[in-house]
Amino acid sequence: QVRLQESGPGLVRPSQTLSLICSVSRASIDNGGSYWSWIRQYPGKGLEWIGCIYYSGRTHYNPSLKSRVTISRDTSENQFSLRLNSMTAADTAVYFCAGSGSYLSYWGQGSLVTVSS
Amino acid sequence: DIQMTQSPSSLSASVGDRVTITCQASQDISNYLNWYQQKPGKAPKVLIYDGSNLETGVPLRFSGSGSGTHFTLTITSLQPEDIATYYCQQYDDLLSYTFGQGTRLEIK
Numbered sequence: 001q002v003r004l005q006e007s008g009p010g011l012v013r014p015s016q017t018l019s020l021i022c023s024v025s026r027a028s029i030d031n032g033g034s035y036w037s038w039i040r041q042y043p044g045k046g047l048e049w050i051g052c053i054y055y056s057g058r059t060h061y062n063p064s065l066k067s068r069v070t071i072s073r074d075t076s077e078n079q080f081s082l083r084l085n086s087m088t089a090a091d092t093a094v095y096f097c098a099g100s101g102s103y104l105s106y107w108g109q110g111s112l113v114t115v116s117s
Numbered sequence: 118d119i120q121m122t123q124s125p126s127s128l129s130a131s132v133g134d135r136v137t138i139t140c141q142a143s144q145d146i147s148n149y150l151n152w153y154q155q156k157p158g159k160a161p162k163v164l165i166y167d168g169s170n171l172e173t174g175v176p177l178r179f180s181g182s183g184s185g186t187h188f189t190l191t192i193t194s195l196q197p198e199d200i201a202t203y204y205c206q207q208y209d210d211l212l213s214y215t216f217g218q219g220t221r222l223e224i225k
Contacts, residue, residue: 037212046204046216046217046218046219047204047216048216049213049216052212060212060213063118096160098160102151102167102212103166103167103172103208104161104163104206104214105172107160107161107162108160109159109160110160
């Protein structure tokens with residue numbers, strides 16, 4: 001069974017940059033046809049797709065966040081990462097990493113990120 | 118941008134009931150529509166992909182239908198373990214995803 005695990009800080013100061021890592025096991029992030037996404041969920045509310053990195057290394061972002069987001073990968077570690085800059089309280093959410101193709105078969109357990117001074 | 122509108126936003130039903138949740142797309146998305154179930158404190162889990170295909174291991178009481186702009190998720194006989202929030206999700210050729218706002222399902 002493919003497993004994903006998010007890691008990173010639970011607390012980020014306003015205006016700072018969030019950095020999260022997703023470690024993937026039992027699947028290779030550069031395996032053809034695989035896509036790896038970051039998704040966030042506001043407290044008690046719905047889901048927002050942030051962006052993804054393809055198996056080729058190409059990235060694709062939500063237009064509403066594109067100016068603040070960078071998704072990258074480390075194939076030697078089989079990890080992909082999220083950087084979201086200029087954080088505000090409105091970015092407080094549970095951040096999930098997820099993977100597969102046109103539908104998201106695999107999910108991490110989620111990482112709560114709170115933006116507060 | 119494509120908008121996904123789910124209805125109802127919440128639903129209360131009895132064990133054994135037939136339950137239907139709808140999802141409307143703001144434009145034609147063919148069958149590029151998936152359904153997820155999310156239980157409290159857990160990540161979403163895919164139930165239906167590409168409009169009507171049942172994910173492996175998902176009980177047969179779940180089904181999906183529709184194409185174009187109108188889609189439905191049906192639970193033929195509601196079970197207590199089906200209590201969750203359900204989301205539709207559309208995707209495009211670049212694998213941008215948009216989720217519906219969710220339907221919270223409770224037992225009456």
